[in-house]
Amino acid sequence: MTIGLFVPCFIDAFYPKVGIATLELLERLGCDVAYPFDQTCCGQPMVNAGCHPESAATQQLFVDNFAKYDVIVAPSGSCIHQIRDNLTAIEQTPEVVHVREQSYELVEYLHDVLGVREFPWARFPHRVGYHDSCNTLRNLGHGQPSELAGGYFSKPRTLLETVAGIELVSPARPDECCGFGGTFSVTEPEVSGRMGYDKITDHGAAGAEYIVSADTSCLMHQQGCAKRIGAPVQFKHIAEILNGDAA
Amino acid sequence: MRGKNDILADIRRNKPGFAAPAPHVPYYDDDYPRDTDGLVERFVTTLEKMGGVWCAPTADETLEDTMRRVFAQREIEATALVSNVPEITGNRRLRAGDAARPLHDVDVAVLRARFGVAETGSVCFTERELIVNAIGYLAQHLIVLLDPRTIVTNLHRAYQRDDYQNARYTVFHTGPSATADIEGVLVRGAQGVRSLTIIPAHGSA
Amino acid sequence: MSAPDPIKSRNSPKAAREAAPRPDKAGPGERQNHRKAARQFLDSPEHAKSHDTRVWAMRQRRDTAAETIDEWEALRDLASQIKTHALTHLDDYLEQFADNAAANGVHVHWAGDAADHNRIVHEIFKDHGVKKVIKSKSMLMEECGFRHYMEGVGIDIVETDLGERIQQLDAEDPSHVVVPSVHKMRSDVAEVFSKTIGSDPDNDDAYYLTEQQRQHTRPLILDADAGMTGANFAVAETGGFVVCTNEGNADLSANVPDLHVASIGIEKIVPKRSDMGVFIRLLSRSALGSPITQYTSHFRSPKPGGEMHIVLVDNGRSKRLGQERFWSSLKCIRCGACMNTCPVFRRSGGLSYGATYTGPLGLILDPSIDAYRYSNLPFASTLNGSCTNVCPVKINIHEQIFEWRKVLAEDDQIPWTKRKTLAAAGEVLANPKSYRTAVKSAHSALKYLPGWAIYNKLNAWGQVRDFPDVPAEGTFHDWYKKNRMPADAATQGDH
Numbered sequence: 001m002t003i004g005l006f007v008p009c010f011i012d013a014f015y016p017k018v019g020i021a022t023l024e025l026l027e028r029l030g031c032d033v034a035y036p037f038d039q040t041c042c043g044q045p046m047v048n049a050g051c052h053p054e055s056a057a058t059q060q061l062f063v064d065n066f067a068k069y070d071v072i073v074a075p076s077g078s079c080i081h082q083i084r085d086n087l088t089a090i091e092q093t094p095e096v097v098h099v100r101e102q103s104y105e106l107v108e109y110l111h112d113v114l115g116v117r118e119f120p121w122a123r124f125p126h127r128v129g130y131h132d133s134c135n136t137l138r139n140l141g142h143g144q145p146s147e148l149a150g151g152y153f154s155k156p157r158t159l160l161e162t163v164a165g166i167e168l169v170s171p172a173r174p175d176e177c178c179g180f181g182g183t184f185s186v187t188e189p190e191v192s193g194r195m196g197y198d199k200i201t202d203h204g205a206a207g208a209e210y211i212v213s214a215d216t217s218c219l220m221h222q223q224g225c226a227k228r229i230g231a232p233v234q235f236k237h238i239a240e241i242l243n244g245d246a247a
Numbered sequence: 248m249r250g251k252n253d254i255l256a257d258i259r260r261n262k263p264g265f266a267a268p269a270p271h272v273p274y275y276d277d278d279y280p281r282d283t284d285g286l287v288e289r290f291v292t293t294l295e296k297m298g299g300v301w302c303a304p305t306a307d308e309t310l311e312d313t314m315r316r317v318f319a320q321r322e323i324e325a326t327a328l329v330s331n332v333p334e335i336t337g338n339r340r341l342r343a344g345d346a347a348r349p350l351h352d353v354d355v356a357v358l359r360a361r362f363g364v365a366e367t368g369s370v371c372f373t374e375r376e377l378i379v380n381a382i383g384y385l386a387q388h389l390i391v392l393l394d395p396r397t398i399v400t401n402l403h404r405a406y407q408r409d410d411y412q413n414a415r416y417t418v419f420h421t422g423p424s425a426t427a428d429i430e431g432v433l434v435r436g437a438q439g440v441r442s443l444t445i446i447p448a449h450g451s452a
Numbered sequence: 453m454s455a456p457d458p459i460k461s462r463n464s465p466k467a468a469r470e471a472a473p474r475p476d477k478a479g480p481g482e483r484q485n486h487r488k489a490a491r492q493f494l495d496s497p498e499h500a501k502s503h504d505t506r507v508w509a510m511r512q513r514r515d516t517a518a519e520t521i522d523e524w525e526a527l528r529d530l531a532s533q534i535k536t537h538a539l540t541h542l543d544d545y546l547e548q549f550a551d552n553a554a555a556n557g558v559h560v561h562w563a564g565d566a567a568d569h570n571r572i573v574h575e576i577f578k579d580h581g582v583k584k585v586i587k588s589k590s591m592l593m594e595e596c597g598f599r600h601y602m603e604g605v606g607i608d609i610v611e612t613d614l615g616e617r618i619q620q621l622d623a624e625d626p627s628h629v630v631v632p633s634v635h636k637m638r639s640d641v642a643e644v645f646s647k648t649i650g651s652d653p654d655n656d657d658a659y660y661l662t663e664q665q666r667q668h669t670r671p672l673i674l675d676a677d678a679g680m681t682g683a684n685f686a687v688a689e690t691g692g693f694v695v696c697t698n699e700g701n702a703d704l705s706a707n708v709p710d711l712h713v714a715s716i717g718i719e720k721i722v723p724k725r726s727d728m729g730v731f732i733r734l735l736s737r738s739a740l741g742s743p744i745t746q747y748t749s750h751f752r753s754p755k756p757g758g759e760m761h762i763v764l765v766d767n768g769r770s771k772r773l774g775q776e777r778f779w780s781s782l783k784c785i786r787c788g789a790c791m792n793t794c795p796v797f798r799r800s801g802g803l804s805y806g807a808t809y810t811g812p813l814g815l816i817l818d819p820s821i822d823a824y825r826y827s828n829l830p831f832a833s834t835l836n837g838s839c840t841n842v843c844p845v846k847i848n849i850h851e852q853i854f855e856w857r858k859v860l861a862e863d864d865q866i867p868w869t870k871r872k873t874l875a876a877a878g879e880v881l882a883n884p885k886s887y888r889t890a891v892k893s894a895h896s897a898l899k900y901l902p903g904w905a906i907y908n909k910l911n912a913w914g915q916v917r918d919f920p921d922v923p924a925e926g927t928f929h930d931w932y933k934k935n936r937m938p939a940d941a942a943t944q945g946d947h
Contacts, residue, residue, distance in 0.1 A: 009881070012928045013891045014920040019928035035932050038884040045881075048835070050857030050866060051874045057882030086854075138837035138850075146515065147793060147841035149524040173508070177795045181834025186912035187870075188832060190491040191799045193916025194500070195834075198799075224917030248571075249564025251550070254718065254766045258543045261774030267540045269723060270533040272730055275523050293743055344756045347708045348674050366733075367744040380707035380755055384700045402744070403729035412690075412725075415556075415753035416707075421744050424700040428615035428631060430638045431506045432658035437614050438666060438673075439700025439747070 003033045004069030006062075006103075008079045009041040011216050018216055021239040022075040022106055028121070028243070029114055033073075036065040043089070044082040048182035056089040063087075067095035071113075072103040075239045077136030077215045078182070080105040085139065105140055106239055107214045111155040118162055121244040125165030128241075129208030129233075130157055131199075131222070132175045133215030142214070146174050156214055156238055163241055171202035180221035196225030204233055214238050276400035279365065286365045286398040287447070294368030297422035298435050300444040310334045310448055314357070314390055317444050323355060323388050330357040331378050332392055334448065343374075347381035356386035360393045360445075361410055361452040366401035369421040370445065373414035376452050380416050384439040389420070392448040410452075469639040469656075470498040477625070477806040484807065484825060486832040490800030493635070503635050504798040507628075511792040513741025514842065521733070530730050532846035535783035538688075538721050539773065545688040545721045550764065552691025556753040559761040566596035569765045573598070573680075573713055576761055577607055580711055582677040588695065588702035589613040590682030591629055591786055592717050592765055594808045595821075609680075610672045612701035614665055621648040627802025627810060630739050630788035635801045679705035681751075683716040684785065685731060689724045692752035693762070696735060696745040703749050712754065713761045719769050719782040731785060734844035738787040772820055777855045781816050783845040788813075790839035790849055796832055805829060812839035816852040819860065827865040830856035888929070895922045 003026060007019035026033045042062055046055035062083070066072045074080055083103045090096060110116045136142040136156070143154035160166055179185070179195025186192075200222055203211050211233055213219050219235045226233055236245075249257075280286050291301045300321075304313040314335060318325055329350070330337030335357045341350075358377065360370035370391050377383050399405050411417040424439030435441055473496040475489035494500050518524045538545055550560045559576075563569035569592075577585070585602070587609060593599070599609045599620070611617040615632035619625065622644045626632030633641070638656040646653035651664040681702045683693035693714060695702040706712045722731065736745045754760035773779050791797045791811030802810035807818040807826055815833055818826035830853050839849040860866055880886045899922050907914040925931050 007928045009887070009891075013894060014923060016923050016925055016928035016931050020931060023932075035936070037929075037932075037937075040884055040887040041881040043878075043881070046874045046878045048857075049831070049870065049874050050859075050861035051871060051878070052858055052861070054871075054875045054878035056878075058878055061882050061884070134834065134836035134838070138841065145838065145841050147838055149515075149518040149521070175838075177834045177836035177838070179795065179834060181836070184831070184834050188487050188490065188796070188800075189912045189916045190487065190494050191796055191832075192834075194494055194799045195795050196917060198504075220920055221917060224913070224919060227918035228916065248568050249562075249766065251562040254562055254564060254764075254770055255543050255546065257766070257770035258546070258718075258773060261770055262542055263540050263773070263776075263779060265540060267533065267536040269537045270530050272530055272534075272726060273523075275527075278522075297742065297744075297746065351670070351674050369744060369748070374755065381704065384704045384707065401729070402733050403726070406726050406729040411750075415751075415755060417750040417752070418703065419744065419748040421746050421748075423746065425698050425746050426614045426662060427740075428613075428618065428633055429641050429658040429661055430502070430636075431509065431634075432638075434659055434662040436666065437662055437699035437701070438612055438669065438704055 001032065001070045003031050004066045004072045005033050005035045006039060006066065006072055006074035006079065007035070008074060008076045010220060011076065014220065015216050015237065017245070018075050018237040018239055021237065021243040021245055025239055025243040026073065029116060034069065039065045042079045042082045043087065044079060045183065047082060047086050047089070052089040059087050059090050063090070063096050063099050066099050070102065072099060073106055073109050074103070075106045075214065075216065075237060077105045077133050077140055077142070078217055081135045081139040105136060105214060107136065107142060107156045107159065108140060110242070111159060119159070119242050119244065122242055123164040123244065124241050126209045127167045127169050127207050128160065128210045128212050129169050129171055129203035129206055130160060131178065131211050131213035131218055133213055133218045134177050136214050137175055159242060160212070160238065169206040169208050171206045173202055176202070178218050178222050180218045185221055192221070193225060196222055197229050200226050200229070200231045200233060204231060208233060210234050210236050212236050212238050212241055272403065274401070274403045276404060279400035283395050283398065286400065287395045289365040290363055290368055290398050293366065294422065294445065297368050298425055299368060299422035300442065302444050303447050310392070310446060313446050317390065321442060325355040327353045328355050328357070329353050329382060329386065331376060332357055332359045334392065334450065341378040341382060343378055345379050347379055347385065350379065350382055350385045353382065353386040355388045355390060356382045357390040357392070358383070359450060359452045360391050362397035362399060362405070362408060363393050364402060364405045364419065365398050367419070367421055369419040371405070371411065372418050372420065373411045374416045375414070383418065383420065387441050389423070389440045389443045391443060391445045392450060393445050394449050394451065395447050396449070470496055472496070472636060472640040473499050473801070475801065475803045477803070478825060482825070484805065484828055486800070486804055486828045489804035489806060493801040493804055494799065499635065499637060500799065500801070502637055503801055506634060507792050507798045510740055511842070514738055514789055514792065517737035517741040517743065521737070527730055527734055528844055528846050531734055531844055532783065534722060534727050534730060535845050538723055539719065539779065539782055542718065542721060542773065545723055546718055546764065548688040549686050549691055549721055552688070553762055556691050557760070558691070558753065559759070561761060561763045563763050563765045563767070565767045569596045569715060569763055569767070570598055570601040572763050573715070574602070574605060576713055577678060580678065582607065582711065584608045584672070584676045585678045585680055586610050586612050586673050586676040586705045586709070587680035588682065588697060588705045589616045589632065590680070590715055591808065592682055592715050593680070594626065595767060596765070610669065610676070612669060612673065612705055613697070613699060614662060617665060617669065618644060621645070625803065628788055628791055629786045629809070629813070635803060673704050673708055676709045678711040678713060679709045680713045680715065681706050683714055683720055684735065685722050685728060686716050686720045687725050687728065688721055690752055692750050694728060695749045695751065696747065698746045700747050703747055706749070706751060707755065710758045712751070712758065713763065714751065715763045715765060717769060718764055718766055735785055735787055738789040738842065738844040768821060775820070778816065778820060778852055780847050781852060783847055784813060785845060787844055789842040789844065793838040793842045795836065796834065800832070805832070812849045812853065816849060816856060819856050823860065823863060823865050827860050830860060891927055898922050
């Protein structure tokens with residue numbers, strides 16, 4: 001069984017370490033991972049703005065690149081949500097259906113499919129605030145959102161809690177959106193920025209040294225906001241922690 | 248101008264092409280106490296959160312005494328006192344069909360509730376208890392007699408009661424009038440009564 | 453008579469007061485600019501912070517209330533199912549409601565749109581020589597522009613809900629369906645009241661201000677010729693309707709004057725009285741976190757000697773019922789929970805929407821009222837989905853926001869430049885070679901361009917946050933090629 005590794009465009013361009021950590025982690029866990037070389041993007045930027053036809057060719061390219069793999073794994077919740085739920089601008093051929101049904105976000109794949117609960121190589125002796133991205137939390141079901149009564153669970157925290165030395169801290173607003181929101185970040189920059197500053201401040205008040213997430217897009221936004229307001233907090237993708245990358 | 252028939256025709260044409268069934272609604276009250284004391288306890292806890300006051304008569308008090316004690320404690324001057332209950336004598340009497348406006352200067356009205364709801368700390372009135380509906384809102388303070396044996400568990404049960412089925416007006420009061428419209432500061436007595444005190448007293452509405 | 457003693461110590465010094473923000477509202481025929489209006493709100497930092505804190509507190513109280521009810525999620529399911537049942541049988545239940553109301557001695561009117569509604573109510577008022585009206589809060593009447601219409605024909609309307617009254621006296625729209633003046637600080641209210649009802653301009657204590665309003669409004673209530681209310685629910689089985697308030701102002705409006713007119717949207721129908729248990733248990737807990745509103749009032753027949761009218765209003769609802777992706781928005785019970793949880797609403801304030809319905813609810817209702825005017829609004833969201841989870845009737849709000857974006861794009865209601873930009877992005881992303889070139893240019897730009905060229909007004913990203921650093925190892929693609937690929941395996945993307 002071969003995994004097609006999807007490294008979304010902004011991870012490819014700005015956060016290659018996240019892609020490397022994902023690849024290495026899956027390989028450590030015994031997976032056969034391939035990286036289709038002509039991949040670009042899942043088509044989300046256009047769809048997020050309502051422009052579905054403009055996304056069709058990108059969606060088709062994605063399917064052409066990935067249909068040959070048994071499963072597709074990406075270290076990005078928002079991209080997997082796009083593929084699974086919104087890859088609809090093209091004809092729903094068996095290939096498209098296969099790609100949509102067999103795409104997993106990394107945490108889901110580790111937690112649900114591989115059932116991994118140990119990362120003995122990982123050590124992260126820091127206070128970590130985990131950022132539930134809205135796509136992983138509410139669209140992919142990473143955990144129980146704070147709005148829903150009862151039945152608390154959190155897949156990413158279940159994984160992180162096994163990492164040696166880690167201390168998880170929680171902001172006062174546990175799963176408030178950070179304000180990235182795809183095109184929202186540039187169509188409503190003032191509100192987006194305010195949300196980002198508030199998010200970082202909330203994590204800081206909880207004592208977080210690192211903000212960790214399964215969505216690099218949220219982290220890119222928060223990192224930019226933190227730099228702008230001079231907040232000392234640092235950022236890591238959950239793949240980097242679980243792969244045992246030194247802080 | 249589109250009238251009744253046009254609107255109904257548009258609804259018939261546009262409504263979703265399936266007919267969803269009505270769900271069965273359980274009572275959800277298995278966890279409630281079965282005894283009156285237990286229900287009173289639930290009732291009082293919520294009532295107090297909603298700003299209402301529960302004032303049980305002491306062993307040697309008449310209802311009149313208890314009411315006067317409430318007035319003294321809350322510094323209520325009951326110059327104009329409307330009583331709609333036989334247990335208390337007031338100095339203003341209401342008759343069905345009376346105009347509402349002359350009630351503008353009423354300090355206190357005494358009413359009997361038809362029943363109470365433990366879940367919410369609510370008491371129920373209809374026009375039979377209010378006699379003039381506006382008294383429940385124009386008075387500055389309300390004193391309510393409630394028979395603890397009439398307290399039902401929750402709102403599902405409350406809506407099953409048939410004793411107000413034919414009433415023109417039925418209202419649940421839960422504590423006094425309240426607002427938090429100015430910077431979230433909770434203020435009692437926004438437009439209606441400033442206080443609501445419940446005195447447990449056997450009897451019927 | 454006793455009045456609560458105002459706590460003077462809560463008073464803030466006048467010098468510390470920040471002026472109330474006045475976000476722009478689109479004029480007739482214009483498009484509301486949410487971004488600009490939100491920026492204007494955020495430009496008043498004390499107001500913005502206070503608003504976010506207070507509205508979030510309502511969300512927290514809602515969570516606490518929901519946690520105390522074991523069957524909370526089941527109740528949401530039931531409420532949604534009852535509404536689906538009611539809406540898929542709406543014609544039958546509306547007729548049943550109207551017939552029962554008529555049998556109860558109530559005059560029932562049908563209004564196709566806002567203009568019909570205003571004209572019908574005006575006719576009723578003319579018949580009774582009504583000049584002064586007191587009313588409780590009604591989003592439907594806001595939707596119909598009712599107060600402005602009545603001002604135009606010389607009939608005085610007095611709002612009796614405190615928040616709505618503040619907004620009326622300030623000649624400003626309500627900003628939230630439950631707490632209309634939540635964007636105002638008490639210093640703003642002190643200023644409004646000092647100019648309109650003669651309160652002490654230096655006293656901004658909430659107890660004092662509330663009492664001033666009570667004393668000022670009471671004579672107006674006593675003097676009114678008619679009272680108006682909306683309705684939270686209309687029960688087909690009884691022909692009665694239910695109104696929920698915390699101030700008792702709907703009961704004053706309905707019970708003091710002899711004439712009571714209730715405006716009711718046709719989607720407010722529920723089949724049975726027993727359904728009310730579900731909705732009343734959810735409504736105030738979702739809105740404010742209290743188990744019930746202080747007053748839950750059931751109006752079935754006029755009081756002796758009185759007269760009661762019901763105006764059933766369509767105003768686009770029957771049309772929305774036919775929109776496959778959006779009809780379920782008619783389930784809404786106007787609790788405001790979606791606003792309270794919405795991080796964008798809390799930061800931007802309700803006035804930034806420039807519409808009757810604000811927050812997530814507004815994003816899915818307003819474009820169906822005027823697609824051009826409100827075409828911006830579905831984009832004023834991060835699609836975070838929290839609104840959907842708090843909705844007591846389980847409307848898939850964030851999915852409808854997403855769908856509205858699609859509809860607006862298809863209808864050419866999004867700016868041409870935005871569309872062109874996205875089309876260009878789509879072309880680059882569909883071609884591995886162009887994509888690789890674009891990444892290289894972005895890296896070069898960030899590496900070599902001076903800060904002023906990156907951080908300027910034309911660059912929305914850089915206005916509020918920094919760009920990521922260009923990674924030393926290059927792209928993942930470069931790394932993979934270097935570390936994992938046989939030398940001859942690269943294909944067209946590798947140039």
